Amino acid sequence: MSPPTIAEARPEIVSDGLPRRRPAWVERATSADHKTVAMLFGGGALAFGVLGALELALMRIQLIAPENTAIIPETFDRINSTFGATAIVLFAIPLAIAFIGYIVPLQLGARGVAFPRLGLLSAWLYLAGAATIYGSFLYRPSSAGTLALPPLSTTTFSPTHGPDAWIVGVGLAVLGFVLFAVNMLTTFRNMRAPGMVWRRAPIFSWAGRAICWILLVTGAAMLAALVMLMIDRHFSGIFFDSQQGGAPLLYEHLAWIFFTGGYVIVLLFAAGTISEILPTLARKPLFSHRAATVSIAAIAVMGVLAWMQNMYTAPIPEAFAFFAMLMALGLLIPIGLLIVNWLATIWRGALRLNGASLFAIAAISTLSIGLAGELTYSVIPVGWQLDNTTAAQADTTFVIVGGAVLGGFAALHYWFPKLTGRLMGESLGRISLVTILLGVHLYAWPMFLAGVKGQPVDIQKFYSGIGLSGYNAVASVGAFILVIGIVMGVVNVFASYRNGARAGHDPWGGSTLEWFALSPPPPHNFDVVPDVRSSEPLRDIREAIADRGEVWPRHAETTHEEVPVAVAAGPDETAETSSPSPEPEPEGTPAGSDGEDSPPAS
Amino acid sequence: MDRQLAQRNLRTGLIFAAIAIGVFGLAFVVAMLYIGN
Numbered sequence: 001m002s003p004p005t006i007a008e009a010r011p012e013i014v015s016d017g018l019p020r021r022r023p024a025w026v027e028r029a030t031s032a033d034h035k036t037v038a039m040l041f042g043g044g045a046l047a048f049g050v051l052g053a054l055e056l057a058l059m060r061i062q063l064i065a066p067e068n069t070a071i072i073p074e075t076f077d078r079i080n081s082t083f084g085a086t087a088i089v090l091f092a093i094p095l096a097i098a099f100i101g102y103i104v105p106l107q108l109g110a111r112g113v114a115f116p117r118l119g120l121l122s123a124w125l126y127l128a129g130a131a132t133i134y135g136s137f138l139y140r141p142s143s144a145g146t147l148a149l150p151p152l153s154t155t156t157f158s159p160t161h162g163p164d165a166w167i168v169g170v171g172l173a174v175l176g177f178v179l180f181a182v183n184m185l186t187t188f189r190n191m192r193a194p195g196m197v198w199r200r201a202p203i204f205s206w207a208g209r210a211i212c213w214i215l216l217v218t219g220a221a222m223l224a225a226l227v228m229l230m231i232d233r234h235f236s237g238i239f240f241d242s243q244q245g246g247a248p249l250l251y252e253h254l255a256w257i258f259f260t261g262g263y264v265i266v267l268l269f270a271a272g273t274i275s276e277i278l279p280t281l282a283r284k285p286l287f288s289h290r291a292a293t294v295s296i297a298a299i300a301v302m303g304v305l306a307w308m309q310n311m312y313t314a315p316i317p318e319a320f321a322f323f324a325m326l327m328a329l330g331l332l333i334p335i336g337l338l339i340v341n342w343l344a345t346i347w348r349g350a351l352r353l354n355g356a357s358l359f360a361i362a363a364i365s366t367l368s369i370g371l372a373g374e375l376t377y378s379v380i381p382v383g384w385q386l387d388n389t390t391a392a393q394a395d396t397t398f399v400i401v402g403g404a405v406l407g408g409f410a411a412l413h414y415w416f417p418k419l420t421g422r423l424m425g426e427s428l429g430r431i432s433l434v435t436i437l438l439g440v441h442l443y444a445w446p447m448f449l450a451g452v453k454g455q456p457v458d459i460q461k462f463y464s465g466i467g468l469s470g471y472n473a474v475a476s477v478g479a480f481i482l483v484i485g486i487v488m489g490v491v492n493v494f495a496s497y498r499n500g501a502r503a504g505h506d507p508w509g510g511s512t513l514e515w516f517a518l519s520p521p522p523p524h525n526f527d528v529v530p531d532v533r534s535s536e537p538l539r540d541i542r543e544a545i546a547d548r549g550e551v552w553p554r555h556a557e558t559t560h561e562e563v564p565v566a567v568a569a570g571p572d573e574t575a576e577t578s579s580p581s582p583e584p585e586p587e588g589t590p591a592g593s594d595g596e597d598s599p600p601a602s
Numbered sequence: 603m604d605r606q607l608a609q610r611n612l613r614t615g616l617i618f619a620a621i622a623i624g625v626f627g628l629a630f631v632v633a634m635l636y637i638g639n
Binding site for chain 2 (some may be wrong): 109114115118182185189190191194216219221223224225228238239245246250
């Protein structure tokens with residue numbers, strides 16, 4: 001094949017003048033490009049992550065000493081109610097969405113998403129929801145707890161409009177998540193590059209697909225719960241009014257389905273991220289791609305089905321509790337498989353230790369502690385004792401910090417060069433990592449021990465002389481250190497955005513297609529979409545180029561023209577010769593016809 | 603995006619939207635059964 005030449009001259013459209021370029025912030029706020037939309041989600045997630053951390057610090061100031069009067073009970077309840085929505089709905093889920101929205105279309109070799117404007121709408125619904133929740137601070141925010149459970153959230157006990165703002169705010173954000181899921185699931189199905197059958201899709205894309213299914217199903221259930229609660233509050237509904245035959249327990253089921261889904265999303269996001277980072281930085285393929293995909297699917301299904309593990313002390317039938325326990329304990333198998341997969345991947349590999357891999361390893365260790373706690377907690381007699389104590393909260397803290405915070409920073413360190421064209425700062429990154437680790441252990445372990453002693457969650461004060469003072473003092477110091485670590489990490493993001501070292505488009509020598517695009521990628525993602533022939537398409541392309549005696553310009557600050565020219569002649573050769581373990585489709589059989597969905601031929 | 607792919611996207615998107623609406627509606631059906639008992 002001859003190298004590509006300059007295209008023939010074409011007639012040009014002559015206009016009186018180019019339209020005036022709008023200010024950058026208007027471009028960012030109104031662009032339907034999936035990468036810009038993802039940045040909206042990501043910027044919001046980071047901002048609300050810091051806000052949530054500050055709320056945690058405020059609550060820990062109150063709980064640093066027994067019988068403290070720094071924050072009055074009403075204010076404490078308002079901070080606590082906002083913190084619950086912030087941590088999961090405004091921080092953890094949008095952070096996962098941001099990376100899925102940015103990276104997955106690139107990994108799949110798509111030039112965009114199926115419904116770009118729907119994507120933009122989903123981001124603005126999320127931001128509008130966040131504004132509604134925090135706007136309520138201008139008058140009176142909700143004090144109905146982290147889940148707004150009835151009867152506490154009914155007009156009898158919460159007659160102000162605070163819970164209304166909470167319901168509408170969370171509802172708008174969740175509606176945004178459901179629309180995002182519709183958009184991305186359609187993109188997964190129809191927009192993959194030729195040859196990108198499911199078994200070749202990167203693990204992070206698999207995790208993204210599982211996350212979108214969870215958002216679609218559990219988000220719709222949560223929306224129904226919020227609509228019912230609103231009907232109860234303002235239209236004389238009886239859905240959750242036990243006095244008139246309603247069932248408050250129904251809301252608890254629906255809310256826990258969603259928040260358990262959020263927990264599983266955090267877990268899957270971290271799992272997908274780690275499964276990308278370790279093989280790339282250990283310069284080895286993932287030990288078992290298939291086992292990882294099966295594990296992710298199993299965690300998604302079983303994790304959500306274990307929602308009643310949070311309701312052991314609620315009046316649910318015994319069989320339901322045993323089912324939840326079975327699902328939660330069963331999670332041990334896919335989670336164990338994933339961890340073994342990661343260990344086998346880095347075993348005897350030359351793992352490059354940098355911010356991304358260190359955060360990934362810290363995420364694995366922190367998640368493991370939290371998940372071990374969750375497993376013991378899922379055994380009914382143990383869960384019965386520890387339900388609604390700070391011990392259960394400590395397990396969740398380990399998972400949220402391990403998955404969303406450490407996993408999130410691992411993802412940022414790894415994909416930041418793709419997002420911005422610059423590397424994240426290593427020194428500040430490592431300092432923030434150590435600080436976060438120190439903080440989470442100092443915060444969560446004393447909380448665990450206090451919970452075993454019987455300290456309930458969400459309390460505004462405790463009394464001296466009952467053996468909880470020491471635990472709470474240490475936990476408060478730990479929480480402050482944790483918050484400092486998170487803030488340092490976020491500062492590192494902004495500092496690196498301005499001053500980070502230039503990275504080139506493939507700084508890690510990745511094997512997946514996002515590293516094929518420029519950094520940051522152009523609006524159309526790829527000038528040429530390669531023909532995918534294995535689960536490591538970029539490695540195939542690099543080898544094809546090497547076979548031609550040329551060099552893949554991974555560190556160069558290439559222009560839009562240089563990279564496509566370098567690989568434009570690659571795909572045909574790649575398809576036939578370059579894959580180390582080619583999986584050729586049978587003659588005359590379209591890609592993916594072995595029962596898998598085939599991407600469109602375009 | 604070519605017209606064929608756009609139509610295919612629309613069909614697929616509607617199916618996923620229908621699943622979400624189905625779950626939303628199912629929650630109300632479950633609520634009626636729950637309250638009925």
